[in-house]
Amino acid sequence: MNVGIIGGGQLARMLALAGYPLGLRFVVLDPAPDACAAQLCDHLQAAYDDPAALEELARRCDVITYEFENVSLTGVDKIAEVTAVYPSSRSLAVSRDRLREKTLFRELDIPTPQFVAIDSFADLENAPKLLGWPFLLKTRRFGYDGKGQYLLYNAGDLQPAWQALASQSLIGESFVPFQREISILAARRKNGETAFYPLSENQHQNGILHLSRCRPDDPQTKPAENLIQRLLETLDYVGVMALELFEVHGKLLANEMAPRVHNSGHWTIEGAETSQFENHLRAILDLPLGATEPVNYSAMVNFIGALPELADLLEQPGIHCHAYSKALRPGRKVGHATVRAPTEAALEARLNHLLKLLP
C-alpha cells in the first residue's frame, strides 16, 4: 500500500517511521528540496497545489493525507475523485478557518471563547463591546505557533493591530485567562470506531508548544472526550484529530482543532501502546485502531531552533530523542524528546534533567 502525504516535514517523517513497520510505502509532496521526510520517502518536489504533482500523487497512492491545514481545497477535491483523501476536505475547510471552526463549535454546543468576524475597521472598533479588553485579533487562516495574532489592550492598539493584519480575513476573540491548556487526541475510523488518547497538558513559550505531559486519569478526560466526539461525528471524521482546550475555573473552552497528528501527541510514540502516527495510518487505511493506553508516565519537550548535544541527551535515562534532520533556524521546531519513567515523581526528575540540557 502506498500512502501519499501532502507536506514533507516532521509530521510526515514520523508518519513514515510509524508506517514502514506496517509494510506501507510513502510518497511526500513538498516544494523544499531538503524536506526532512524526503530522506526516507519518495519525494515529489513541487508546490503543494501543483495540479500535475497532485495528479501524480493520486495515481501512485492508495490513500492520501496531509500534515498541515493549508492545503489547497480545490486540489484535495480534485484528487479525491481519483483516490481516497483523509481527513475529508470538509474537515479541512472547517479547521483551517478560525471563523468556520468556532462557528461549528457553537453549533455543536462546544463552549469556546467569545468571537466575532472582523471584516472592517468598524467591526474592529465594535469588537471590544462584545469581547471586552484585552482581546485577540487573529487571521482566520494560516496562523500557527502564535503567528498571525495581535493582543489588543486598549483603543490605542486598534490602529496598529489593523495595520499589522488587515491584509487578511480576520476574527476577534476574547482573551481567556485560563488555568491550564490541554489537548485531546482521538483517532476515528470510517465505521465510527474511535480511540481517545489520555489528555495532554501543554505549556507554550513565545506562542510555540514547549512541553506536553501525558495526563492519564485527568478529571477533564470525559468532558474532553465528549467535546471531540461531537466534532468527529458531525464531520464523519477519518484519521487523528486534535482539539486544544483551555481550562477556566474547571470548565473547558475549545481553542482550536487540527485535522491531523499533532505536536501535543508526540509523547504517544513511546508513551502510548500505539502512537498517534500509527493510529492515523490505521484509521485512513480502515484498519483496526490500536490501543491508546499509556505506557508508564511520559512527557514531551520540543527542541526549538537548536538541538541539545546528542551525547548529553542520550546519557539521561528514559529520554528518547527525535531529531528531525532539519536545518536549524530560530523559532523552528527541529526535534523533540520523549521522557518516560515508571512513576510520576521519576518523570518529573527526568524532565528537570532534560530541561537543563536545552540550548
Place this chain on the structure above:
Amino acid sequence: MNVGIIGGGQLARMLALAGYPLGLRFVVLDPAPDACAAQLCDHLQAAYDDPAALEELARRCDVITYEFENVSLTGVDKIAEVTAVYPSSRSLAVSRDRLREKTLFRELDIPTPQFVAIDSFADLENAPKLLGWPFLLKTRRFGYDGKGQYLLYNAGDLQPAWQALASQSLIGESFVPFQREISILAARRKNGETAFYPLSENQHQNGILHLSRCRPDDPQTKPAENLIQRLLETLDYVGVMALELFEVHGKLLANEMAPRVHNSGHWTIEGAETSQFENHLRAILDLPLGATEPVNYSAMVNFIGALPELADLLEQPGIHCHAYSKALRPGRKVGHATVRAPTEAALEARLNHLLKLLP
C-alpha cells in the same frame, strides 16, 4: 552523520528506522534492486564485495556496519583504512567461521559442544569417536537458519553427509539434547561501557527462529552475561553482539555468536527501554548506551514465508506488526510481531491469539 550498512535486508531496515530519530542518515550496499531497506535508505546497488561500491560507501559515510557475517574481510579491511567499521574485522573473521568461533570459545573457557575440524572423509569417519552418535556435520561458513547442516545418526549417514557438504570446509559437532535455547544480547562501546539485555528464550521450527520470549530475572542471566562479557572484552568489541546458548541440565553451552543485531532481540523494539537497533547505532557512533530494562512483558513471533492478514493482526491488543516489505517466498523471514502485555499471564494469552493467526 551518515551510516553505511553492508546489506539491505530487514536488519538494515530496522537499524534505519531506529536511527532516523537520532538524526542519522543511511546508505545501504546491496545487489538486490528490491532490497527492503532501500525503501527508506540511499541504495548502492552492487555486490557486497564490489571494490568501487565499498569505496563509495566509505567515502560517503562516517561509520560503516553490516547486517550479516558473510561480508568480504578484505573489503572490510580496505574500507577500514578510510572509515570506521564496527564490529571490527577480527570479530567478523571469528564469528563467520564455526571452527574459529568454537576455538575462541574454548580458549576463553566458554563451554561449547564438543567439536572437531573435518578436512577429509577420514576425519569424518573418526569424528564419532570424539563426538558420539548422533552428531552434526556443518559447513564452517555461510550457515544460517539451519542451512549447511547434516545430522548423522549412524555410519550409514557418513557417505551421504559427505556428498552433501564436502565442497566446503567443515566442522563436526556433538549433538546436544538441550532443555532450552536462550540467547543473550549485549551492546558495547569503544570505552568498554557495556549494556546487557534480559535473556531471550528461543524456539525454532525447521531450523528457523520461530518465537523469542524476553525473560527478565532468568536464573541464567548472570552466567550468560559472564560468558558474553569474555567475548566482548577479548575482541574489544564495538556494537551489539548476540550469543546463542543451549541450557543442558542447568549448564550453558555456547552454540554460536553473531557480530550484529539479532533476530532473537527483535522484541527489544517495544519490549526494552532502548532497542537493540538503537543501541547498536549508539555503540558504533560512540554515544552513551541506552537502558536495556524490559518494558512490560514481551515476546516476538517470526512470520516465515507469509504474513497474517494485517487487519486480523492489528485487531489484537498489544500486538505490534513489523512487515519487512519483502517478496514472499517459502522459508523466508518476511516480518515479525512483538506482543507486549502488563503481566506474564496476559502475554501468554496474547501470544496464543497471535499464533492462531499465523498463515
